[in-house]
Amino acid sequence: MSDSQLPRSFSSRPATPEDERFLLQVFKSSRGDDLRGLGWEEDRISEFLEMQFEAQRRFFESDYQNASDEIVLVESKPAGRLIVERRDHEIRFIDLGLLPAFRNQGIGTLLMRDLQAEAGAANKVLRLQVIRFNRAVNLLERLGFVRTSETGTHFQMEWTPSS
Numbered sequence: 001m002s003d004s005q006l007p008r009s010f011s012s013r014p015a016t017p018e019d020e021r022f023l024l025q026v027f028k029s030s031r032g033d034d035l036r037g038l039g040w041e042e043d044r045i046s047e048f049l050e051m052q053f054e055a056q057r058r059f060f061e062s063d064y065q066n067a068s069d070e071i072v073l074v075e076s077k078p079a080g081r082l083i084v085e086r087r088d089h090e091i092r093f094i095d096l097g098l099l100p101a102f103r104n105q106g107i108g109t110l111l112m113r114d115l116q117a118e119a120g121a122a123n124k125v126l127r128l129q130v131i132r133f134n135r136a137v138n139l140l141e142r143l144g145f146v147r148t149s150e151t152g153t154h155f156q157m158e159w160t161p162s163s
Helices: 017-029 033-037 042-063 107-122 136-142
Strands: 010-014 068-074 077-086 090-098 125-131 146-150 154-159
Touching: 017 042, 017 077, 017 090, 033 042, 068 107, 077 107, 090 107, 107 125, 107 136, 125 136, 136 154
Parallel strands: 090 125
Antiparallel strands: 010 068, 068 077, 077 090, 125 154, 146 154
16 A cells, blocks of 8 residues: 555544444444344344444453553544553553444554554564454454464464564
């Protein structure tokens, strides 16, 4: 991707309670295709995704209490969500979701490279978990992440700064 294809202005800000509808929109936009493939009705899919969103929110609040929850802005417009927890010994990439209009533009790559630069400067490992069939696995491997373990559904991956 050339630099001319990248957004002209790219930033983030902390998520607030007023962002809840937007965050649900981002969540729903990246899920549900598998349920459509099973023939589920749209209202049933929407209800199910709302329950999953709430379950994810509770999980993040209990397991990642010190995480930063950011709204990704492209040219000052909300484009997605990034959740990262900075720990003493690592940086934990928790979640990234972008609205469909902002996907495949290099934004995710830029965000991950920024986290790699931060991890490198702090001499910390950057770790994440990703669903096995997520298209991002190939991107992560191109960016130097390696699989450290796996379950039936997920890969654990990490990037270590060069010494």
